[in-house]
Amino acid sequence: MTTVSNGVNVQALLEAREALKETPEAARFTWRATSAWKDGVHSTTRIQNFFGLGQEQSHKTETVFDADHPEVFAAADNGITPIEYLLVGLASCLTAGVASVAQNRGIQLRSVEAVVEGDHDIRGILGADSDVRNGFNDVKVTFTIDADASPQEIEALVAQSQKRSAVFDALTNPTNVTVGVA
Amino acid sequence: MTTVSNGVNVQALLEAREALKETPEAARFTWRATSAWKDGVHSTTRIQNFFGLGQEQSHKTETVFDADHPEVFAAADNGITPIEYLLVGLASCLTAGVASVAQNRGIQLRSVEAVVEGDHDIRGILGADSDVRNGFNDVKVTFTIDADASPQEIEALVAQSQKRSAVFDALTNPTNVTVGVA
Numbered sequence: 001m002t003t004v005s006n007g008v009n010v011q012a013l014l015e016a017r018e019a020l021k022e023t024p025e026a027a028r029f030t031w032r033a034t035s036a037w038k039d040g041v042h043s044t045t046r047i048q049n050f051f052g053l054g055q056e057q058s059h060k061t062e063t064v065f066d067a068d069h070p071e072v073f074a075a076a077d078n079g080i081t082p083i084e085y086l087l088v089g090l091a092s093c094l095t096a097g098v099a100s101v102a103q104n105r106g107i108q109l110r111s112v113e114a115v116v117e118g119d120h121d122i123r124g125i126l127g128a129d130s131d132v133r134n135g136f137n138d139v140k141v142t143f144t145i146d147a148d149a150s151p152q153e154i155e156a157l158v159a160q161s162q163k164r165s166a167v168f169d170a171l172t173n174p175t176n177v178t179v180g181v182a
Numbered sequence: 183m184t185t186v187s188n189g190v191n192v193q194a195l196l197e198a199r200e201a202l203k204e205t206p207e208a209a210r211f212t213w214r215a216t217s218a219w220k221d222g223v224h225s226t227t228r229i230q231n232f233f234g235l236g237q238e239q240s241h242k243t244e245t246v247f248d249a250d251h252p253e254v255f256a257a258a259d260n261g262i263t264p265i266e267y268l269l270v271g272l273a274s275c276l277t278a279g280v281a282s283v284a285q286n287r288g289i290q291l292r293s294v295e296a297v298v299e300g301d302h303d304i305r306g307i308l309g310a311d312s313d314v315r316n317g318f319n320d321v322k323v324t325f326t327i328d329a330d331a332s333p334q335e336i337e338a339l340v341a342q343s344q345k346r347s348a349v350f351d352a353l354t355n356p357t358n359v360t361v362g363v364a
Contacts, residue, residue, distance in 0.1 A: 007222030012256035017308040027305045027314075033269035037294035040189030041278035045270045047262050052254060052304070059252055060259045067274030070241055072234060074194035077242045080229050082278060083348045085271030087215035088227045092249030093264030094361060096223035112219035122234070123209045125348050126199040132209075135352030139359040155363055162361045166265045166307050170317030175353050177321040179276060179344045181337055 004148075008103040026053045042068040042078045083136070087116045089167045094141060097161025107153060110146040117142075139171065186330075190285040208235045224250040224260045265318070269298045271349045276323060279343025289335060292328040299324075321353065 020027040029052035035045040048062035066079030080088075091114045102109050118139045124132040145154050162168050202209040211234035217227040230244035248261030273296045284291050300321045306314040327336050344350050 007224075009222075009256035013308065016255075017305075017310045020305050020308060020310050024303075024305060024311070027303050027308075027310070029302045029304055031263070031266050031269060031300045031302060033266065033273050033298045035270075035273035035277050035296045035298070037277050037281055037291065040191075041281055042189075043274045043277040043294075045273045047266050047270065050252075050266075057252065057254055059262060063262055065247075065270045065274075067270070067278070069278065070232075070239065072239055073198075074191035079274075080241065080245055081213070082271045082275030083352065084213050084215065084229050084232075085267050085274070086349060086352055087213060088217075088229065088247045088249070089264045089267030089271070090359070091215050091217035091227045092225045092247075092267070095217050095219050095225040096249070096251065096264060099219055099223055109219065112225075114217045116215045116217070118213045120211045120213060120348065121206075121209050122211055123199075123202050123206060124351075125346050126195065126202060126209075127346060128199045128202050128209070129206070133351055133355070134346060134348045135350075135355065136348075136357045139357055141359065141361040142364050143362070144364045151363075158361060158363055164307050164309060164316060166302065166316045166318075167268060168317075168359060168361070169306075169315055170265065170268055170353060171357050172359050173315070173317065173356055175318045175321055177272070177323065177350060177354050179323040179340060179350070180325070181333075181340055182324050182326045 004103060004106055004108040006099050006103040006109050008100045010100065010103045013100065028052070038078075040068070041075050042066065083118065083120060086136075086171065087118055087139075090139065090141065090171060091116045093165045093167035094143075094158070094161050097165050098143070098145065098157050101157050101160045102147065102149075105153075105157070107157065108148040113144045115142045116140070186285060186288050186290040188281050188285040188291050190282045192282065192285045195282065210234070220260075222250070223257050224248065265300065265302060268318075268353065269300050269321075272321065272323065272353060273298045275347045275349035276325075276340070276343050279347050280325070280327065280339050283339050283342045284329065284331075287335075287339070289339065290330040293326075295326045297324045298322070
């Protein structure tokens, strides 16, 4: 395998895979977010701590995210819309996967860009037509990748990233979500 | 109905609902994100423009989001993980819904907080066990709401928000996602 420098510590990930086969409890992570309503449909959501490898963990810093609706929804546009955050997650997950798979396959990346488009008929959320779903009708991701690899190898990188993507799975398959009041 | 000031322009939303029944084409939105790989599993994703109401639209400003993996994944932790962005979207979507429904029902909100927890067995994405899915195993949202309303009315606010939530639908029901190379 050619030595490439995509910056992914694949060796550590392969070792984690083997270690977690022996200690499946350590593989159970819980990611957390805490949001606070500001005004109108504007809220802020904070992320820092999570649980994994059997104990409390923390990101280096706390990150705060603003969400709002745009002015065409008669709102103040203090942040992107909640549904756009799903596109951020999808783009970044698939991109991380491309980098990881490329590292594992000895393919040097030079640039990776992805454009994500989510079609959304807002008659659903507005209650204008009960036959229209609330979420995306369709999502499309288009990669442009410059790498020391053939077009077929690049297609295969993207396919393998999709196969192992947490966010791709979360959007394409159902997840149980329980919503309640404390 | 009591006059309340939650800051949501419900009248505009109700008018939009009626208008879009007559002009369903205008209800077709396309949200967009563009990501660029930085190094390792670190990427940045930019959001500003979208399409809706029959024409190109724009947020007031461009927002840039960093995603990375934490140090326990042998990465640099330059941002939250991609899957955590889904929790930001879920928390903010349900919170916006609570504010909108409360405004429509004449319920004055004083504070709304939500804690979101996403259980995630990382053996899936690591390829350690093919029976473990890549995405969340389970997601739980817990609201704490202070409002001029009975506990039953607060429960009903949250239930109605869930019923109209774009992100709740996107996570609990499957969406077609197509991933390709330009």
